[in-house]
Amino acid sequence: xxxxxxxxxxxxxxxxxxxxxxxSAKKFKVAMVTDVGGVNDQSFNQSAWxxxxxxxxxxxxxxxxxxxxxxxxxxxxxxxLTDAGYDLIWGIGFLMGDAIKNTALIxxxxxxxxxxxxxxxxxxxxxxxxxxxxxxxxxLVGYIAGKMTKTNKVGFVGGIKFPLIEKFExxxxxxxxxxxxxxxxxxxYAESFTDAAKGKAIANNMYQQNADIVFHASGGVGDGVxxxxxxxxxxxxxxxxxxxxLAPDNVLTSAMKRVDNAVFDMIRQMTEGKxxxxxxxxxxxxxxxxxxxxxxxxxxxxxxxxxxxxxxxKIKGGQITVPATKKEYDAFxx
Amino acid sequence: METLIKDIGFIIGTxxxxxxxxxxxxxxxxxxxxxxxxxxGLEGMMYFGAFAGAAAAYFYQDPWIGLAFAGVxxxxxxxxxxxxxxxxxxxxxxxxxxxxxxxxxxxxxISRMLFDGATQTLTIPNKxxxxxxxxxxxxxxxxxxxxxxxVFNRFATVYIAFFxxxxxxxxxYRTKVGMRVRAVGENxxxxxxxxISVTRIRYGAVMMSGLFAGLGGAAMSIAVVSRxxxxxxxxxxxxxxxxxxxxKWKPQGALLACLLFGGAKGLEIFLGSKGxxxxxxxxxxxxxxxxxxxxxxxxxxTTPPGAIGKIFDKSEHS
Numbered sequence: 001x002x003x004x005x006x007x008x009x010x011x012x013x014x015x016x017x018x019x020x021x022x023x024s025a026k027k028f029k030v031a032m033v034t035d036v037g038g039v040n041d042q043s044f045n046q047s048a049w050x051x052x053x054x055x056x057x058x059x060x061x062x063x064x065x066x067x068x069x070x071x072x073x074x075x076x077x078x079x080x081l082t083d084a085g086y087d088l089i090w091g092i093g094f095l096m097g098d099a100i101k102n103t104a105l106i107x108x109x110x111x112x113x114x115x116x117x118x119x120x121x122x123x124x125x126x127x128x129x130x131x132x133x134x135x136x137x138x139x140l141v142g143y144i145a146g147k148m149t150k151t152n153k154v155g156f157v158g159g160i161k162f163p164l165i166e167k168f169e170x171x172x173x174x175x176x177x178x179x180x181x182x183x184x185x186x187x188x189y190a191e192s193f194t195d196a197a198k199g200k201a202i203a204n205n206m207y208q209q210n211a212d213i214v215f216h217a218s219g220g221v222g223d224g225v226x227x228x229x230x231x232x233x234x235x236x237x238x239x240x241x242x243x244x245x246l247a248p249d250n251v252l253t254s255a256m257k258r259v260d261n262a263v264f265d266m267i268r269q270m271t272e273g274k275x276x277x278x279x280x281x282x283x284x285x286x287x288x289x290x291x292x293x294x295x296x297x298x299x300x301x302x303x304x305x306x307x308x309x310x311x312x313x314k315i316k317g318g319q320i321t322v323p324a325t326k327k328e329y330d331a332f333x334x
Numbered sequence: 335m336e337t338l339i340k341d342i343g344f345i346i347g348t349x350x351x352x353x354x355x356x357x358x359x360x361x362x363x364x365x366x367x368x369x370x371x372x373x374x375g376l377e378g379m380m381y382f383g384a385f386a387g388a389a390a391a392y393f394y395q396d397p398w399i400g401l402a403f404a405g406v407x408x409x410x411x412x413x414x415x416x417x418x419x420x421x422x423x424x425x426x427x428x429x430x431x432x433x434x435x436x437x438x439x440x441x442x443x444i445s446r447m448l449f450d451g452a453t454q455t456l457t458i459p460n461k462x463x464x465x466x467x468x469x470x471x472x473x474x475x476x477x478x479x480x481x482x483x484x485v486f487n488r489f490a491t492v493y494i495a496f497f498x499x500x501x502x503x504x505x506x507y508r509t510k511v512g513m514r515v516r517a518v519g520e521n522x523x524x525x526x527x528x529x530i531s532v533t534r535i536r537y538g539a540v541m542m543s544g545l546f547a548g549l550g551g552a553a554m555s556i557a558v559v560s561r562x563x564x565x566x567x568x569x570x571x572x573x574x575x576x577x578x579x580x581x582k583w584k585p586q587g588a589l590l591a592c593l594l595f596g597g598a599k600g601l602e603i604f605l606g607s608k609g610x611x612x613x614x615x616x617x618x619x620x621x622x623x624x625x626x627x628x629x630x631x632x633x634x635x636t637t638p639p640g641a642i643g644k645i646f647d648k649s650e651h652s
Contacts, residue, residue: 036564037453037564038442038453039451040451040452040453041452041454041564160615189606191615191618194565194568195568196554196558196559197558198599200351200558200559202607204344204348205604205607206607208479208484219565223559223561223566224559230560245457247457
């Protein structure tokens, strides 16, 4: 009888332990839907996935992704992941703005998050938005360009002209002007994010007009810009991630957007029960959401990088507000 | 004055850069459609060729091997199109659409296997050579960035494209096999009664179109840029298809149409850089508007080959 009670007690303890175990360390599940680039696009989606992988290693969450083959896949992919019961579902890229919002309104208890898109006052309570101050890293690479140009002429190639890309343009121009007020900035949009040949032609034309550094914020068009720099032996500046690997001798630096850090940060907040739904979280220099490429030290003299570090401190401290629109830029150069 | 000459040089140079991949591909279109088989799968073949070319050029470190792989890759897709349309009498448009899914799908699938899951290749170490630099040494023949340099110092693919226009014209209009191709495209029944194998001619023509489209894709991935990425070919094949129709199913016509399109692109980029007070997105329509205007205004009615798109069933005629 005594034996039986011991066994029962042990069993009861085991049962309690088993029941309590999963509760005390609940395994969170997070998944993301890529845009058409796929998970290994060496850009945005890949960076987001790296953020997920870091969350898996450091926070112990379970992760998964679903790739979209075309724009029409976004909504169905969202639905599939919603039905699979994830704690947080990411949409990577502004193209998914509508799909996320619609799915979120139908499933108010499911948490969603999106990169590069903000809904303003209409943000559903269960959607967190991660947006970036792209003008800040653009400002820093602009400063480097302004300091390093030998011809007093630099260029900017944009993808399609809309406010997000203009943040790169005006941040960059402000940086150039701060470093070198006499420097001229040539600026042209390709009206495409895919036409590499056009990027090459625009950059060629800028180099022909004696510009020696060209910054691009233009996705696939930038392949052509970097190619032109390589062929002409000039400098190009990459975007979003460290693009030095594309042309190690010709990519001076890159204006980086740390999508991985933003993703990790929001997953961490979610696991801590502090998910910021219904609003946009801004990622900038202060929370390591943006920055310049680590390979910059290869080509940029240390003295200039030190000045950049001083600028970073000033931007973080609020002494410099980097312009993101034409209006702000005009006020800045005055 | 000097700037003006340089600007003109820039526009012509850009025209050549833009047109070259289109010229290859639309020549492919001319060959297949002249034999009576519609091939709207040119886009998919170009896409696959661009990938195969860049991948092979990366692994073998030789652009010529890349070009060869691109041609063969396009040809394999051409073979599939031929099997469907010629042997199994499939609807040619439907098969072409299938090729347009198959080409990118296969390219990305293989890319993921070879490049560690990435949908793009790494940068190729050696690009297509510039023949003038190769023959005379860099900057020796023409002063660098001068008018002549901007116009003539182009990648080998540009020269090859122009040569192929002549070659295709010669074969189609001056040789027996070319006459047979045209005969099969105009009236396969009559051609068959003369002892020409419609099946063989069409297989050959469709596979050649794959080869040319593959080269066109590689002209993009190993000359214009130096790697393949998943958005590199986006619509070029369809523009080449339009250029072929615009050029009245003739090699020289297709050449002019491609040059016109490239020229409009060059002009658009030039105007954009000069800060003309036209919004960029309107300017970006220029090549398309110009094409439509010229098509309607100058080219007039075009007559396709007589038997184009029609399924030819040998058994009905024997």
